[in-house]
Amino acid sequence: MTMAGRMPEPYGRDGGGANLADILERVLDKGIVIAGDIRINLLDIELLTIKLRLVVASVDRAKEMGIDWWEHDPELSTRARSNQLTRENRELRERLAALEALEAGRGQRHERQEEDR
Numbered sequence: 001m002t003m004a005g006r007m008p009e010p011y012g013r014d015g016g017g018a019n020l021a022d023i024l025e026r027v028l029d030k031g032i033v034i035a036g037d038i039r040i041n042l043l044d045i046e047l048l049t050i051k052l053r054l055v056v057a058s059v060d061r062a063k064e065m066g067i068d069w070w071e072h073d074p075e076l077s078t079r080a081r082s083n084q085l086t087r088e089n090r091e092l093r094e095r096l097a098a099l100e101a102l103e104a105g106r107g108q109r110h111e112r113q114e115e116d117r
Contacts, residue, residue, distance in 0.1 A: 031057030031065065
C-alpha cells in the first residue's frame with residue numbers, strides 16, 4: 001500500500017476512543033455539575049457576588065435528583081398553570097364564604113337591635 005492512498009487519522013482518535021454522542025450520553029445519564037463564583041471588589045468592598053451553578057443531566061436523571069421546576073413553573077407547564085388557577089379559585093371561594101358569613105352575622109345583629117327598640 002502506498003502512502004498516498006492512506007489518509008491520516010484525525011487528531012485525538014486512536015480508534016477506540018469515545019465519540020461525541022457517547023460522551024453526551026454518559027454525561028446526560030450520570031449528570032454533571034459545574035459551579036463557580038464571581039466576586040467584584042473595590043478597595044476591599046464587595047460590590048457584587050454571582051454564584052453560578054450549572055447542572056447538565058437528562059430529564060429522567062434530574063427528576064431522580066429532585067429537580068423538576070419546569071413542571072411547577074406556570075410559564076413552562078400548562079399543568080402548573082391549571083394547578084395555580086385551581087388553587088387561586090379555591091382560595092377566593094374560601095374568602096368569599098368567610099365574607100358572606102361575616103355579613104350574615106352583621107345582618108342578624110342588626111335585626112336583633114331593631115327588635116329590641
